[in-house]
Amino acid sequence: MKLILSTHNVTLTKAIEDHILAKIDKLEHFDRWTIDARVTIEHDDTRDPAQAFGCSMRVGVRGPDLFAEDHEADLYAAIDAVAKKIEQQIRKRHNKTKAKKHTDAARSKERRRST
Numbered sequence: 240m241k242l243i244l245s246t247h248n249v250t251l252t253k254a255i256e257d258h259i260l261a262k263i264d265k266l267e268h269f270d271r272w273t274i275d276a277r278v279t280i281e282h283d284d285t286r287d288p289a290q291a292f293g294c295s296m297r298v299g300v301r302g303p304d305l306f307a308e309d310h311e312a313d314l315y316a317a318i319d320a321v322a323k324k325i326e327q328q329i330r331k332r333h334n335k336t337k338a339k340k341h342t343d344a345a346r347s348k349e350r351r352r353s354t
Contacts, residue, residue, distance in 0.1 A: 240273050247281035249292075249314070255280070258315060262322035266298065269329045274299040280314060288312060294321045298329075305329065 242263060244256065259278055267273050277297045284291070290310035294317040298305040307324035311317040 240267055241275040243275065243277045245277075245279045247279065248284075249280050249282045251280075255314065255318075258318060262318060266322060266325055266329065269326060270298075270300060270333070272301055274301075280318070282314075286310065292317045294318050296321045296325055298325055300329075300332075302332075305332075 263276050279295045281293045289312045292314040293310040295308040305325055305328045307321045309317050309320040
């Protein structure tokens, strides 16, 4: 998977990069068809100190891309929250496809019984 990491008013340290890579690897475990991920981290002094750090993530998958954004007082908390939101979106998409397969199978089984 291709990772594009950009920062705005934040110096990218090895620890931050490793934390983001760990979260991306976990997301890749949930959806192996992930094409790329764009992560943007920013620090905004004009915001409320409780929401000074922001993180946004766009994950490219087949179909519509997944996007999440969060602002927290701590950069690592913002990264964790965004990763959790993307994980929930991946799970929702996966459950929808599974449910569709089950309903299609149930309908075809019902048609076979009725004839």
